[in-house]
Amino acid sequence: MHTFVSIVKSLGEVxxxxxxxxxxxxxxxxxxxxxxxxxxxxxxxxxxRRNPVYQAVAYICFAIVLAAIVAGILYVAKDFISHTFDVQLFGAKPPKK
Structure with missing residues (x-):
């Protein structure tokens, strides 16, 4: 039963x-x-003309989307960045010397 609960929890997170x-x-x-x-x-x-409050909300929405895209790209490329530039992102493994 513990395995089933664990699988359902993991599936829910995904x-x-x-x-x-x-x-x-x-x-x-x-x-x-x-x-x-x-x-x-x-x-x-x-x-x-455009309302500055509406423009600010639009800029905030665009900034959040852009930050999520950049974070996703960095997460996917974390091992490459770690190996090439010796920078650890998102818990990447340090390069072996």
């Missing part, structure tokens, strides 16, 4: 991370695009 990264980042990017496109419209129907 599914949660998959949902967050697989659907969460594109949704966050879409929210950023939505806030980026919001404009202030005057009473006569003319477009005035």
């Amino acid at each position: 599914v949660a991370i998959g949902i967050v990264l697989g659907a969460g980042l594109p949704i966050l990017f879409g929210v950023g695009i939505r806030f980026w496109s919001l404009e202030t419209v005057g009473a006569d129907g003319s477009v005035a």
